[in-house]
Amino acid sequence: MVGAHTGIRIIGATHWSLAEINELITRSKAHGSWPAGYLERALPLHRVTPAYLRSNHCFEVFDAHDKLMAFFSIVVGSARVVLDNLWVTPEQIGKGIGRRACERVFQLAREQGWTELWVLPDLRDERPALFAFRSATRRWKLQPPSMSATVRLGDANYG
Secondary structure, three states: OOOOOOOOEEEEOOHHHHHHHHHHHHHHHHOOOOOOOHHHHHHHHHOOOHHHHHHOEEEEEEOOOOOEEEEEEEEEOOOOEEEEEEEEOHHHOOOOHHHHHHHHHHHHHHHHOOOEEEEOOOOOOOOOOOHHHHHHHOOOEOOOOOOOEEEEOOOOOOO
């Protein structure tokens, strides 16, 4: 991990931060290379609303200077628990922020008694869905590998 951060705070997301959260998502999504017109169609689907914040486990990650570095959320459905969002500012990608977010997700899973966590991949991405979880879990299982991933939390190494 390059440039490990200290002083990171992870807090529950609030409606006061919606504009900043949606701006972070836009910047993070735009960081990749996409076919013409894709971002214009995709970004509205990723927009976070006040209702979404109220209905799900949503978190903001701040640095020591109160700058928003990441946003992540977990949706608890009747059939499964899903890591629905994990967005990191482009400047912080590869610096351990995603790992810290995943560690908080696993902590929440233990607190809530969840035994599985589903991760749905970006279908454009050729890597299996748990790329971000590899360093956080040490061990994980994919089911089915082509469309989604399941972290069996009993198998995860929480450190």
